[in-house]
Amino acid sequence: MASAVTPRNEDYSQWYLDIVKNANLAQNSAVRGCMIIKPYGYGIWERMQRQLDDMFKETGHQNAYFPIFIPKSFLSKEAAHVEGFAKECAVVTHYRLMNDPNGEGVIVDPSAKLEEELIVRPTSETIIWNTYRDWVTSYRDLPLLINQWANVVRWEMRTRLFLRTAEFLWQEGHTAHATEAEAQEETLKMQEVYATFAEEFMAMPVLRGVKTESERFAGAVNTYTIEALMQDGKALQAGTSHNLGQNFAKAFEVKFQDENNKEQYVWATSWGVSTRLIGGLIMTHSDDEGLVLPPKLAPIQVVIIPIPKPNEELDAKAHEIMAELKSRGIRVSYDNDKKKRPGFKFAENELKGIPVRLGLGKRDLANGTIEVARRDTKEKASQPLEGIVDHVASLLEEIQQNLFQTALDFREEHSHTVDTMEEFQAILDQDIPGFIYAHWDGTAETEQKIKELTKASIRCIPNDSVGEVGKCILTGGASERRVVFARAY
Amino acid sequence: MASAVTPRNEDYSQWYLDIVKNANLAQNSAVRGCMIIKPYGYGIWERMQRQLDDMFKETGHQNAYFPIFIPKSFLSKEAAHVEGFAKECAVVTHYRLMNDPNGEGVIVDPSAKLEEELIVRPTSETIIWNTYRDWVTSYRDLPLLINQWANVVRWEMRTRLFLRTAEFLWQEGHTAHATEAEAQEETLKMQEVYATFAEEFMAMPVLRGVKTESERFAGAVNTYTIEALMQDGKALQAGTSHNLGQNFAKAFEVKFQDENNKEQYVWATSWGVSTRLIGGLIMTHSDDEGLVLPPKLAPIQVVIIPIPKPNEELDAKAHEIMAELKSRGIRVSYDNDKKKRPGFKFAENELKGIPVRLGLGKRDLANGTIEVARRDTKEKASQPLEGIVDHVASLLEEIQQNLFQTALDFREEHSHTVDTMEEFQAILDQDIPGFIYAHWDGTAETEQKIKELTKASIRCIPNDSVGEVGKCILTGGASERRVVFARAY
DSSP states (O other): OOOOOOOOOOOOEEEEEHHHHHTTTTEEOSSSTTTTHHHHHHHHHHHHHHHHHHHHHHTTTOOOOOOSEEEEEHHSHHHHHHHHHHOOOEEEEOEEEEEEETTEEEOOTTTOEEOOOOOOEEHHHHHHHHHHHHOSBBBGGEEEEEEEEEEEOOOSSSBBTBBOOSSSEEEEEEEEESSHHHHHHHHHHHHHHHHHHHHSOOOOEEEEEEOOOGGGGGTTTEEEEEEOOTSOOEEEEEEEEEETTTHHHTTTTTTOOOSSOOEEEEHHHHHHHEHHHHHHHHHHHBTBBBBBOOOGSSSOOOEEESSSSSOHHHHHHHHHHHHHHHHHTOOOOEEESSSSOOOHHHHHHHHHOSSSSEEEHHHHHTTTEEEETTTTOOOOEEEETTTHHHHHHHHHHHHHHHHHHHHHHHHHTEEEEOOSSSHHHHHSSSSSSSSSEEOOOOHHHHHHHHHHHHHEEEEEEEEOOOOOOOETTOOOOEOOOOHEEEEEE | OOOOOOOOTTOOHOOOOOOOHHHHHEESSSSBBBBOOOHHHHHHHHHHHHHHHHHHHHHHHOOOOOOOOEHHHHHTHHHHHHHGGGGGOOEEOOOOOOETTTTSSSEOOTTOOOOOEEESSOOOHHHHHHHHHHOBBBBOOEEEEEEEEEEEEEESSSSSTOOOOOOOEEEEEEESSSHHHOOOOOOOOHHHHHHHIIIIIOOOEEEEEEEOOOOOTTTTTTEEEEEEETTTTTTTEEEEEEEEEEEHHHTTOEEEEOTTSSSOOOOOEEEEEEHHHHHHHHHHOOBBTBBOOOOOGSSEEEEEEEEESHHHHHHHHHHHHHHHHHHTTTEEEEEOOSSSOOOHHHHHHHHHHSEEEEEEEEHHHHEEEEEEEEEEOOOOOEEESHHHHHHHHHHHHHHHHHHHHHHHHHHHTTEEEEEEEEHHHHHOOOOSOOOEEEESSSSHHHHHHHHHSSOEEEEEEETTOOOOOOOTTTOOESSSSEHHHHHHH
């Protein structure tokens, strides 16, 4: 329907919602904060899942499935963990409905009250570590390298499609190791898997870094993150990998006999990415015409449009090209609706972010040519039909690369190094503020103060940050390296 | 660890639980009735998912995702539906925990009570049809062919791993059509997809039939089923496909303008299979030595065991064979643990149901042979190493076929035609009763009476049943065809 999209520079939030709606990715549901992922949006998620799942398996992980419900008492066993999640838990208290004796409809049956309330999982560390106690007795049982694809629920008050929803889909890895070093290695390995996925598949450059204490996952010793920069200059935390130390092993009494027959607590990690990535994908590449998708994740990579409308000759040629593209593993569709004009179809397919459009006209056919349009740069060119499949295949790679490079250039352009609060604030006052590299005195108090003053938080301390003596922009206190600030989703 | 499995003829229920436990498929969790699917069990589910998903897509369906929560009032909109599900609903009433002011731990925050309680979906017709109202306005929007992979919760009182659990994983298709005929066609098409999957991939023969009114899905006009026969002579409902008529369209006001601009209610279907299939897979093929898996769904199809233990020469040969098998798409592993003896490994791999075992010994190597053992028939033979990959590939096909044929022979052997209640009861008194084809007068009352008397229910009226005039075994009332009775899971 190629409905209009609000321009980004007019209202970025509305532009985002327009894209999600008009490209048919998702919508709000009748349940507060819970979204409906529509087929086209789910198609993107399926490609993400498949790729990530392959990467998890290549790194030795297996999938399993744990219950959606967590006994309330489990959540309390790790003090920081319950503190972090208690305020946003959906709680099951009853297990039956009954006819309302006073009138119509059904009510909750008061006699069907659970002895212990159940929490709908906001994350699964507690139920999983309660299980690992039975699975681990000896060093021979380690490492446990498990991943779960699941839905989780966090009763957030302010929600936004894909970016923050009460229910979301994700994967959560939960691993158990014999040594601290091995757990740390796993934590960093999975951060790198996420970074590779973001950059090579989503074409979304990310900073790899570690969170400050106050931004850590509830129950973690350290949280590693990948942080992306959106087009409006705000950061998006796109994936996290946590070194959980022995916190959950101690809370759930998970011990093993080491090679010297000594009893030890197990070392843990957990790591996750979610449907939030789709929000990041949208805000990294899309434009005022609609969605822009990197070819590797596009449900449809190429659309063929007959000009001005389908006929026997054009259909035959289109099917021939489609067959060839498909044999090369390229996902192609033929937009042969007779009731829509080409211009309308162009706009519709732009809105859907299909990377390459092939316009096939009668004259083209006579000349042995076809019109090739790229979604990313909007360049159009007439190409010989001979060799068109090779051309499209390499064009898809070029688009994938160009999207990444464009996003990387954007990030570099919007990364700033500042030494004073005035400079800091000046950057934040720009239309597109971006990442700010600045010195910080290392205290949670200063971090909090800066956040209150500017709404910018420390996104991470980059893994590759180099030592540099400096003074905190707020307090002048000593600092040994710059950290990355930004306003964030 | 090759723990002992209770023999089937001693205690079939215990045998089943032993297989599930000792083959590391699943276990009970700390939450009543909710299971943990362990990596090996989940590996089987992943192969089922991938195959079914391909079949759904080949038949034109797309995946989407709808919320896990259903507002209580939605459930009540379709009268039969709420009647069917109200008694087993997990109900979310609150969205926050708080510190217990009187002591330790956390309690439900009474101030965080939901205005309307939410049901954890037992099935998604209501939330989906509430959404379809926005998606359908014209005949051009139809058909909607949507599938969802999800978890659902039914608070069953008596649970059993895979077969009946409070939470289970499944897929649910929900389609919307312009005509009754098209909805009926879809219902039968998906029944046939399920039957094909069961027979060709699970090697589990099924009867295709329609349920009687009293066994219908709550809210359906007709429920089509596939029914398998387990080794203990009990039936397993393995998948259902429902023609929902206009029941949900009317309950949720989903209408469309037809080609003549006339407003009409939409016609609906829904269909689902679940992790219950894994229970069916176990009880169709496995034996007293452990799990038996059909090659098409086995996470590992071939295991190579070095005899008596791994060494450089055997390792090299094993890796050579593995590489060749993998290049043919065969899933193979090498059991090179030095601490376990071959006999122990044989038992362990039998327990896991790996279809083909290759025993590679020093003498074999010198002779240019290898020992090939099949899990299904337990036959062993020495085979030339030359051409072993071709041999294994065709053996896997043979095993797949043999498992199906064996199960089909078993079903035929345990299918009976009876004309009196005495004969009926005599069959049910056998150790392995099976399917009973008998005449029934067509009333719910008689159906219920027979169930009370014998614990046997009508599994289905077969799609291919031929007209045959007869008398009901209980009442002598007129009957026009035989229906299939059995005791069931």
